[in-house]
């Protein structure tokens with residue numbers, strides 16, 4: 001279950017809210033204009049599963065989400081534990097950026113932390129298995145996969161070409177606590 005921490009955007013030492021209560025997390029994210037839902041993610045995926053195998057295992061929820069949310073396509077991002085290039089991959093998404101389309105992620109394994117810069121708040125959402133989070137187009141955010149990255153997430157797209165990061169140039173991400181891994 002996702003774990004939400006809310007900070008004022010100008011002071012990362014002040015925690016205004018910290019909760020993993022489902023109603024608190026989904027209610028707070030809804031108020032901020034973010035889609036957050038819990039979906040069943042109980043399918044076992046073995047270490048050798050490729051994109052096709054993950055998509056096949058979750059064909060049911062993927063079809064339901066496409067119908068419910070208008071997603072056009074889905075693919076898989078998988079970071080296995082111990083991946084040699086994990087450090088470089090972690091660094092890639094650690095600076096604040098936006099996209100021209102929604103960034104929708106359904107975590108089916110492992111965890112990672114989204115930091116959403118909404119108004120004058122930073123909302124940190126640690127996503128775990130079963131969490132679906134959609135960051136709306138144009139929302140400033142960054143993502144930390146932690147020091148020992150391990151996750152599998154199904155990515156949904158509403159248009160074929162929108163998922164390119166536009167970096168804001170703001171160094172805000174450097175001032176906030178990093179994600180240090182699962183609790």
Ligand SMILES: [Fe+2]
Nearest residue numbers: 097099103165
């Ligand atoms: Fe992003």
